Amino acid sequence: MDSARKNHLEARANILKALAHPSRLYIVEELQQGERCVCDFAEQIGADISTISKHLSVLKQAGIVADEKRGNQVFYRLRVPCILNFFGCVESVLEEQAKQHSALLSR
Amino acid sequence: MDSARKNHLEARANILKALAHPSRLYIVEELQQGERCVCDFAEQIGADISTISKHLSVLKQAGIVADEKRGNQVFYRLRVPCILNFFGCVESVLEEQAKQHSALLSR
DNA sequence: TGGCTATTTGGCAATATTGCCAAATAGCCA
DNA sequence: TGGCTATTTGGCAATATTGCCAAATAGCCA
DSSP: OOHHHHHHHHHHHHHHHHHOSHHHHHHHHHHTTSOEEHHHHHHHSOSOHHHHHHHHHHHHHTTSEEEEEETTEEEEEESOTTHHHHHHHHHHHHHHHHHHHHHHHTO | OOHHHHHHHHHHHHHHHHHOSHHHHHHHHHHTTSOEEHHHHHHHSOSOHHHHHHHHHHHHHTTSEEEEEETTEEEEEESOTTHHHHHHHHHHHHHHHHHHHHHHHTO
């Protein structure tokens, strides 16, 4: 495998890694409805604000969200709306999992 | 957030986590061309066979691939072909990243 | 300026992931 | 059966991720 391909795979893996956490998925889902400030998430996700902030920074670092400071609040929005479709496929993996498990059970 | 939603987010996050590794992404890309045996990957990815085998088991556990033993080889195939489309979006995140970086540079 | 709110950053302990080596397992063939 | 090939599993050290607390930062308003 050449090093360009390696770099590309690594770049993709980093994006998936950034999405691969329940709180961060929640954030992305919420942002599909429109922009939110950090405080909005703090209530909904039961975690320390500093933890939420770090999750947001992971998503920002990965290029998935953008932030904008207005007054003393910071608003986040999705940079990449297609993330939504993306999940249709994840759902179909979940369905496959279900099939797999019921097949195992019925043996 | 109710516990059903939490479970669902966790299930999705687990699938993304399973995909979020360069070698595993490589495997998924290869499998889009058709089934492969473990030995095929061993050559292409420069890692110990036991490492490859563990990556495959992560993908299998997540419901992304299925395996079948034939003779003394084990063949893997994608359970969920849509994983492919999925990556179109990941690419667009990469493009956003590029924009972001060039914007920063031109400041 | 001082005090308040919102958010980020630093540091750290607990936990999870990765990748290797060695050993186990399973099928094939002589 | 014994030896071979292909693959998986166990174990472990190195590394990465997570989530908290405390402290820093930035904007607002009196």
